Amino acid sequence: MAASAKYLTGDGAGIKDFLDKFDTFLFDCDGVLWSGDHVFEGVPETLLLLRSKGKRIVFVTNNSTKSRQDYVKKLAGMGIVAGPDDVFGSSYSAAVYISRILKLPPGKNKVYVIGEAGVEQELASEGIPFIGATDARFRRDITPEDFAGLADGSLLDPEVGAVLCGLDFHINYLKLAHGLHYIRRGARFLATNLDSTLPMHHDIFLGAGSCSVPLANAVGEQPLALGKPSQAMMDAIEGKFLLDRARTCMVGDRLNTDIKFGIEGKLGGTLHVLTGVNSKADWEAKDAIAVPAFYADKLSDLRDCA
Numbered sequence: 325m326a327a328s329a330k331y332l333t334g335d336g337a338g339i340k341d342f343l344d345k346f347d348t349f350l351f352d353c354d355g356v357l358w359s360g361d362h363v364f365e366g367v368p369e370t371l372l373l374l375r376s377k378g379k380r381i382v383f384v385t386n387n388s389t390k391s392r393q394d395y396v397k398k399l400a401g402m403g404i405v406a407g408p409d410d411v412f413g414s415s416y417s418a419a420v421y422i423s424r425i426l427k428l429p430p431g432k433n434k435v436y437v438i439g440e441a442g443v444e445q446e447l448a449s450e451g452i453p454f455i456g457a458t459d460a461r462f463r464r465d466i467t468p469e470d471f472a473g474l475a476d477g478s479l480l481d482p483e484v485g486a487v488l489c490g491l492d493f494h495i496n497y498l499k500l501a502h503g504l505h506y507i508r509r510g511a512r513f514l515a516t517n518l519d520s521t522l523p524m525h526h527d528i529f530l531g532a533g534s535c536s537v538p539l540a541n542a543v544g545e546q547p548l549a550l551g552k553p554s555q556a557m558m559d560a561i562e563g564k565f566l567l568d569r570a571r572t573c574m575v576g577d578r579l580n581t582d583i584k585f586g587i588e589g590k591l592g593g594t595l596h597v598l599t600g601v602n603s604k605a606d607w608e609a610k611d612a613i614a615v616p617a618f619y620a621d622k623l624s625d626l627r628d629c630a
Contacts, residue, residue, distance in 0.1 A: 328615070329596065329604075329607065329615060329616045329617060329618060329619045330342075330617065330618050330619070331618075331619060331620070332595075332618055332619065332620045332625060332626070333620045333621045333622075333625040333628075334625070334628065336628050336629055339625070339626055339628060339629040340629045342593075342595075342618055342626075343374070343377060343379075343626070343629060345571070345573070345592060345593060346379065346571055346572060346573040346592060346593065347378070347379060347380060347567075347568065347571040347572070348379065348380040348381075348382065348565070348567045348568070348571060348572040348573070349374060349379055349380070349381050349382070349572070349573050349575055350382050350384045350561070350572060350573070350574045350575065350586070350591075351381060351382065351383050351384065351575045351576075352384060352385060352386075352552075352574075352575060352576035352577060352578070352581075352582045352600075353383055353385040353387065353395070354385065354387055354522060354523050354524070354577075354600070355523040355576075355577035355578070355597075355599060355600020355601055356575060356576060356577050356582075356597055356599065356600060356623060357383075357402070357404070357623065358402060359523055359524060359525055359526050359599070359600070360524040360525040360526075361525075362525065362526075363402040363403070363404075364599055364622060364623065364624065365622075365624060366622075366623070366624025366627060367402070367404070367623055367624060368402065368403035368404050369624070369627065370623050370624045370626050370627055371404055373626070373627055373629075374626070380565070380567070381406075381410060382410060382411075382412060382561065382565060383395060383399070383406060383410055383411045383412070384412050384413075384552065384557075384561065384574075384585075385411070385412075385413045385414065386413075386414045386516070386517035386519050386531075386532070386551040386552050386581060387413065387414070387442075387491070387522070388413065388414045388415045388418075388439055388440070388442055388443055388490030388491050388516035388517060388532055388551070389415075389439070389440040389441070389442045389443075389490070389491050389493070390413065390415075390440075390442040391413070391415060391416070391441070391442045391445035391446050391449075392408040392411040392412075392413060392416055392446070393408055393445070394441075394442055394445075395411045395413065396408055396410075396411065399411075412557075412560075412561050412564070413442070413446070413551075414490070414516040414517040414532075414550060414551030414552070414557070415439075415442045415443045415445075415446040415447075415490060415516055416446045416449075417516070417550045417551060417554075417556070417557045417560055418443070418446070418447075418488055418490075418514060418516050418550040418551075419443075419446040419447050419449060419450040419452060420450065420560055421514075421550050421556060421560070422435060422447070422450070422452055422486060422488070422514070423450040423451065423452055424450075425556070426486065426512065428485040428486060428512075429485065431482075431483060432483060432484070432485030433452070433453065433483065433485055434453045434454060434455060434481060434483040434484045434485060434486075435447060435452055435453070435454040435455075435484065435485070435486045435487070435488050436454070436455055436456045436481070436484045436486070436487045436488070436502060436503060436506050436511065437454050437455070437456040437457035437487075437488050437489075437490070438456060438457070438487070438488070438489045438490065438492050438495065438499050438500070438503055438535060438536075438539075439456075439457050439488065439489065439490030439491065439492050439516065439532075440457065440458065440490065440491065440492060440493060441457070441458050442490075443457055443488065443490050443516065444457045444458060447488075453483075454488075455481055455484070456499065456502065458494075462496075462498055462499050462502070463494045463496070464496075464498060465496070465497075465498065466496075466497045466498040466501060470498060470501070471501075474501055474502065474505045475505075477505070477509070479502075480502070480505060480506060480509065484506050484511055485510075485511055485512065486511050486512040486513075486514055487503045487506050487507055487511050487512070487513055487514065487539070487547075488514045488515070488516065489503065489513075489514070489515045489516070489532070489535055489536040489539060489547060490515070490516035490517070490532045490535070491516070491522065491530075491531060491532035491535060492532075492535050495535050500538050500539055500542075503539050504539060504542050504543060507539070507543050508543065512548070513539070513540075513543065513545060513546075513547040513548065514547050514548050514549075514550060515532065515533070515536045515547035515548070515549045515550065515551075516532055516549075516550060516551050517531075517532050517533065517549055517550070517551025517552065517554075517581070518532065518533035518536065518547075518549045518551070518581075519531035519532055519533050519551075519578070519581055520533040520534055521534070521601065523577070523600045523601055528601070532551075551581070552576075552581040552582060552584075552585040553580070553581050553582075553584040553585035553588055554585075555588055555589060557585075558585065558588075558589040569589065569590055569591050569592065570591075570592045571592055572591045572592055573586070573591060573592060573593040573594065573595055574586030574589070574591055574593075574594045574595070575594075575595045575597065575623070576594070576595075576596065576597070576600075577596065577597055577598070577599060577600025577601050577602060578600065578601045578602055579596070579602045579606055579607055579612065579613050579614045579615075579616075580613045580614065582594070582596075583596055583607075583614040583615070583616045584613060584614040587614055593617045593618060594614075594616045594617050594618070595616060595617070595618045595619065595620065596616035596618070596619040596620075597619070597620055597621070597622055597623050598619065598620070598621050598622065599621075599622050599623070604619065
């Protein structure tokens, strides 16, 4: 772990040297580019500057509620040009893992989803059958009949071979109870990501990791996470974009996801921006989970390059 992080804000020469080190930048989104529906000042211009210098930009997000197409629309609405191939989200990462690596057997190849439409869209893009998610039949209170049907298995789909948990804005006891009983009957326990919180509107809200905690507590095991800092996600990104890790920088606002992701992936560098979850005090603490190589007050400070 690095002894200290180099501060870039206001250091034009330092910023130029920093930019010269990398060909590819992996960007977290929430807390780095925007907060909620508010794009941070100067972000679109900063990304244009990087592209004008020939840098490849990939948006790597743990937000499982949106598909790649959803992110393209959101980016466009904030003045940022991108295509689906410029986005790699945790829902897509999970779909790729399930279809190409996990390869559930015939007759057990269905996924029970706790999550939003973004997960559904990415699973569908990989041809993976699923139940749950936004289905209105799961968005209600549990009944005595549900308890009985889950206990004897009559309410469970025998083709479910995996439970995938992401951020669910409609989380409830019924959904969690289904997940518990699928896992107790042998389904693989997966998570899009384990972020405990989500930065929105300059504050903190519950993240996907907070949705999977009740299940993890009930079954006594942690899910296999397929978002940052999972190196399964890094391997998939490297394979898709054919990037040179030594010439790649991860840019984020969280130590336990973004910065850890870049360090464990042996990238050439990591940049922490102070517009999201973690602060300088967090990585200066004795038990810091990760220390970035560089940090700046905000992403747009990179425009001040000599």
